[in-house]
Amino acid sequence: MMKKGTKRKIYLIAAVVCIVSVIAEIMFAHPHGHEIWHTVPGADIVIAFVGGWILILTATKIMAPILQRKEDYYDGGDDKDE
Amino acid sequence: MEVMIRMNNIILHPGIILILSGIIAALVPEKIRKIIMILGPAGAITAMLALDYGTVLTVPFINGIELMLVNVDRLSYVFGMVFSMMSLIGSVYALHNKGSLETTASLCYAGSSIGVTLAGDWLTLIFFWELMAASSLFLVWANRSEKAVKAGFRYLLVHMFGGNCLLIGIIFKVNGGDMLISNVTAVHDAAFWLILLGIAINAAIPPFHSWLTDAYPEANVTGSVFLSSFTTKVAVYCLIRMFAGTSFLIWFGVAMALYGALFAIMENDVRRLLSYHIISQVGFMVAGVGIGTPLALDGATAHAFSHILYKSLLFMGAGAIITATGINKINQLGGLAKKMPFVCVAFTVGAFSISGVPLFNGFISKSITVSAACEAGYPLAELLLLVASVGTFLHVVMKMLYFIFFGEDKGIEVKPLPKNMYVAMSIGSVLCILYGVFPDLLYRFLPYDFEYHPFTWDHIMQYVQLLVTGVVPFIMYLEHMEPLSKISLDTDWFYRKPFAALVRVISSLCVTVQIGLGAFFKSIYDGVRRASKNPLVFIGEHGITEYEGIESSKIAASSAASAISGTSADVIADNAEAVFDGDFAGNDIDGKLAAEIKEEAEERAFDNNQLDSADVYDPDKEREPIGDIMSVVIFTFIAAAAFIAAVFM
Numbered sequence: 001m002m003k004k005g006t007k008r009k010i011y012l013i014a015a016v017v018c019i020v021s022v023i024a025e026i027m028f029a030h031p032h033g034h035e036i037w038h039t040v041p042g043a044d045i046v047i048a049f050v051g052g053w054i055l056i057l058t059a060t061k062i063m064a065p066i067l068q069r070k071e072d073y074y075d076g077g078d079d080k081d082e
Numbered sequence: 083m084e085v086m087i088r089m090n091n092i093i094l095h096p097g098i099i100l101i102l103s104g105i106i107a108a109l110v111p112e113k114i115r116k117i118i119m120i121l122g123p124a125g126a127i128t129a130m131l132a133l134d135y136g137t138v139l140t141v142p143f144i145n146g147i148e149l150m151l152v153n154v155d156r157l158s159y160v161f162g163m164v165f166s167m168m169s170l171i172g173s174v175y176a177l178h179n180k181g182s183l184e185t186t187a188s189l190c191y192a193g194s195s196i197g198v199t200l201a202g203d204w205l206t207l208i209f210f211w212e213l214m215a216a217s218s219l220f221l222v223w224a225n226r227s228e229k230a231v232k233a234g235f236r237y238l239l240v241h242m243f244g245g246n247c248l249l250i251g252i253i254f255k256v257n258g259g260d261m262l263i264s265n266v267t268a269v270h271d272a273a274f275w276l277i278l279l280g281i282a283i284n285a286a287i288p289p290f291h292s293w294l295t296d297a298y299p300e301a302n303v304t305g306s307v308f309l310s311s312f313t314t315k316v317a318v319y320c321l322i323r324m325f326a327g328t329s330f331l332i333w334f335g336v337a338m339a340l341y342g343a344l345f346a347i348m349e350n351d352v353r354r355l356l357s358y359h360i361i362s363q364v365g366f367m368v369a370g371v372g373i374g375t376p377l378a379l380d381g382a383t384a385h386a387f388s389h390i391l392y393k394s395l396l397f398m399g400a401g402a403i404i405t406a407t408g409i410n411k412i413n414q415l416g417g418l419a420k421k422m423p424f425v426c427v428a429f430t431v432g433a434f435s436i437s438g439v440p441l442f443n444g445f446i447s448k449s450i451t452v453s454a455a456c457e458a459g460y461p462l463a464e465l466l467l468l469v470a471s472v473g474t475f476l477h478v479v480m481k482m483l484y485f486i487f488f489g490e491d492k493g494i495e496v497k498p499l500p501k502n503m504y505v506a507m508s509i510g511s512v513l514c515i516l517y518g519v520f521p522d523l524l525y526r527f528l529p530y531d532f533e534y535h536p537f538t539w540d541h542i543m544q545y546v547q548l549l550v551t552g553v554v555p556f557i558m559y560l561e562h563m564e565p566l567s568k569i570s571l572d573t574d575w576f577y578r579k580p581f582a583a584l585v586r587v588i589s590s591l592c593v594t595v596q597i598g599l600g601a602f603f604k605s606i607y608d609g610v611r612r613a614s615k616n617p618l619v620f621i622g623e624h625g626i627t628e629y630e631g632i633e634s635s636k637i638a639a640s641s642a643a644s645a646i647s648g649t650s651a652d653v654i655a656d657n658a659e660a661v662f663d664g665d666f667a668g669n670d671i672d673g674k675l676a677a678e679i680k681e682e683a684e685e686r687a688f689d690n691n692q693l694d695s696a697d698v699y700d701p702d703k704e705r706e707p708i709g710d711i712m713s714v715v716i717f718t719f720i721a722a723a724a725f726i727a728a729v730f731m
Contacts, residue, residue: 007557017550021543029540033455035461044468044544048551052476055340056555059347060562063197068348068568074578 018045093139095151096126097210098167098201100193104217108186114514115185116177122189123170126196130166135159138202150262150567153202156529157383161199161319163527165192167513168311168394170288175398175506176304187220188308195312199319202260204252207320211248215241218313221305222297230300236295236574240283246289248280266324278325285317286361287334287368288341292574295345295359299353299410303401306353310397311390314360318367318386327374332455335369336466338362343473345572350565352400352410356393359478362470363389369467371678373458376530381450383528388447388517395510396478399429402503403486406496410483416493425499427489428507433483437475438545443514445545446521446536453534453541470731471545472552479549480556481563498646552642 022042029041037043103122107115139152154162169192179185195216197210217243222234254273255266264273283290300307325331342362349355363385370382402425403418404410419426435442438449448471455464517524521536535541556563 002560008554014553017580018547021546022484023549024539025543025547029201029538029543030384031540032285033456033461033464035377037465038456042547044547045551046464047468047547048472049554052473052552052555053558055343055469055473055476056347056559056562060559063344064348064568064570067571068566069571071569073571075571078207 018042093137094125094129094132095139096129096133096162096198097193097196097237098151099125099129100169100189100196101213104186104193107189108182112180112182113183115254119173119177119185119189120170123166123192126166126169126193127163130159130162130196131230133162137382139483139653140202143172143205148203149206149425151197151206152200153263154200157319157322158199158264158443160383160387160527160529161315162196162539164390165196165199165312165315168192168308168370168390170216171394171506171509172304172308172311174502174509175307175401176503178500179302179304181224183220184224184302187217187224188305190217190541191221191308193310195316198249198316202263204255204263205261207263208245208252209248211316214313214316215245218309221309222301224305225302227300230614233297233300236577237293239577240290240293244280244283246280247276247283247526251278251280259359259552263323265326267326267328278328281317281320281324282334284313284319285364285368286314286338288338288361289365289573291338291341291361292572295354295572296574298357298360299351303397303404303718304352306401307394310356310360310393314364315386315390316372318364318382321368321371322379322382326371326379329372329374331372332369332460335365335367336463336470338365338368339470339630340473341365343470343477346477347413347473347572348565348567348568348570349477350567352403352411352412352415352482352486353397355412355477356396356400359396359436359474360389360393362474363393366448366451366467366472369463370454373451373454373460373463375454377457377532377534378451380525380528380530380532381447381452381454384447384450384524385444387524388435388514388730391510391513391517392432392442392444394683395428395432395507395692396436398503398510399425399432399691402428402499406499407494408497409494411567412485413567414492415486415494416489417487418494418496419487420491420498421456421494422487424504424701425507426483428511428575430483431511431514433479435518437479437549438471440537440542440545441518441547443517443524446518446685447525449536449541449545450534454723468548472548475552476556476563480553481565484556484682485565543590622662 022045025041031038033039037047103118107118110118122534133152135154135156137152137154138150140148140150143149169189172188172192173185176184176188183553191214194214198207201207201210217237219234219238222230222237224230251273254271254276258273266277279290283293286294294314298306301309308643313548321331339362342358342360342365346355346358346362349358367385370378370385372378378715400410403415403422405413406422406425407418409415431442435444438445452464452467452471455467456462456668525534652696703711
C-alpha cells in the first residue's frame, strides 16, 4: 500500500498543477459555453473530484455489495458470497 | 438515387481480399500462412487507398436485383481505412500463432467488417453482418477452453437474435422498395425499431451489452485484439449512417459511458475491465450519434477511429502481460514496470490516449463529442460525459497502471514475448501519438464539414484539471480501489441463471413428454415391424409378440445346441435373439450366425462339461403359450433349420 508521505507528495503536485491550470485558464482561455462550469475558472476541478468520488463510492459501496460474487459463481459456486 | 457505376478501373474490394486471405490461410502451411497474414491486410490497405469517394461496384443478384458491394463516401472510407489498418496491426500481433483457425477467423472477421462498411444496399449489409458474427464466434472458440466454448455459445445466441432482428427489419425495408442503405429515422416504424435493436446489440448498448464482457476475455489474447476493434465499431458506423439525430440515443450513450466506468471500477480481470471500457467509450460515440449535429457525428467517427487504435493497444498490452505471466487477474499482478518496461510504456500510451490526455489521440476525438453536446444544448449530457472521462482515467490509468505495473511486486516470473508482439505494440503506440499530435491527419478525412481546434487553452486546461484532480479521489480511496477476487453480476445473469433454470425445466418436461410419446410410437413401430416380418401375427388370439418370437427362436436354438453338445442352452438362446432379429420371417437362419451359435456352444460345452439342471432352458417356465398352431409349426420349422445349419455349416 502507498505510504503516507507519497500520498502527501501526490496531493501537493496535484494542487500545484491545478492552481497553475486555473491561472492559465483565467489568463488565456476563452470559454465557449454558457453553463456555470464553462464560465467559472477551475470548475472542472470540482467536477473531477466530486465525479470521481461519486463513481468510486457508487461502485465500491453500493454496487459491489449487491453485485459481486465469488469467481466460481457461474461454475456451480455459492449463490451469495459470504 | 441515381447511381453512377465506375468500372473504368478494376475495383478491388478490401473486405473480400481479407476474406479470401483468410480462406487461403486455412489451406496452406504455417510459413506461407504467416506471409498471407501480412500480405492480406497490406493488400486491403492498398485497395482501400485505391478507392475514391463516389466509387460504386454493383453485381447482379436474383430477380433483377443488383447488390451494391462497394459504395464509398467519406464516412465509409474512414471506417474502412481504420479497419484495414487494424487488420494489419492485429495480424502482426498474432504472427506467432501456430493454428490456422484463429488466422482464418480473424481475417474473415476483419474482411466482413469492411464489407459492412462499404455495403451500399441492405442485402449486402446483412450478408457481411452475419459473416462478421460467425467469424467472430470462431475467434472466441479458438481458445478451445471450456469457458470459451460456453461463452461462445452465449455469444452466438445473442448475435443470432440481433442478426435476425436486423434481418427482419431489412426485409421490411426491402419489401417497401428501399434497397439502398440510408437514414431510417424519418418514420419510427417496425423496420426502424428492429434495425435499431439489431445494431444496438452489436453496439453493446445496455441492457444488450453483456455478451461483450462475457466473450471477449475468453478469447485468445490475439483474438481479443481483433474482437475489441470491429463489432462495436461497425455498429457505431451503422448508427451514424442510419440513426443520426435519434435524440434518445444521447441518454443511452451517456448511460453506457457511466455504466462501463462503474463496472470497470469493480472488475478484477484485466481484459474484462478493458471490455467494460469499450462499452464506456462506445457510449461517447452513441451519444454523438444521438446529438446528430455534424460536429457530433464527426466526433463519433473520430472517436471510433481513435478508439480502435488505443483500445487495441491496451488489449495488446494486456495480452502481453497474460502471455508473459500467465495471470489475468489484477490483484495477482504487480511490479511489472521493471520487468516489462516496453509493455509498460505501450500500455501507458494506450491509457493516456483513452483518458484523453492532450497530445494523445483520445483527446482529439473525445473532446469533439463533449463539445458537440455543449454546443447542441445538452449541458447535462456534457457534464455526465466529463464525469465518465474521469471514471476512465480512474480505472485505466490509475487502477490498471498502478496495480499492475507500479503496485506491490508479487515476484512474478516473466516469460519472454514474441518479437512480433513488440512490433505491433510499437505501431499502435506510434499511431496513437501521431494522430494525437497531428489531429489534421484524421480530421481531413472526417465525413461532415466542421471546424474544431482541440489545442485551445480551454480544452487543454479542462482536461488537465479533470485528469489531475481525478488522481485525488483515487489516492484517497486506494484501499477501496484494490481489486478483489470476485466477479460482478451483469445482465448476462438473467440468461445464465434464471433463464438457464427455465430451460432446464422445459427440457425435463420435454424429456417426459418424449418418453411418453416414445413409448406410444414404439408400440406402433413394434407392431408394424412384427407385421412386416410375419403377417401371421394377425392370426390367432394373441398373435406373435416380439417376446414370443425371441423365445421361440430360443427354443429352436436350444434344440440345435442340445444336438451339438448338450451344452448350456442359455448362451445359445441369447444368440437366438440375434437370429430372430436377423431373419425370422423368412424362416432361414443366417449361416454365419448359426456358425457362431455352434462355435459358442462348443466353447461353453468345453468349459462346462456337465449341465446344471437349472441351466436347462424351460420355455414353458417363462413365456406365454403361443395361441396359434400355425405359429408353432413355423417355429418348429425354424428349429429344424437351425439344427440343419448348425450341423452342416
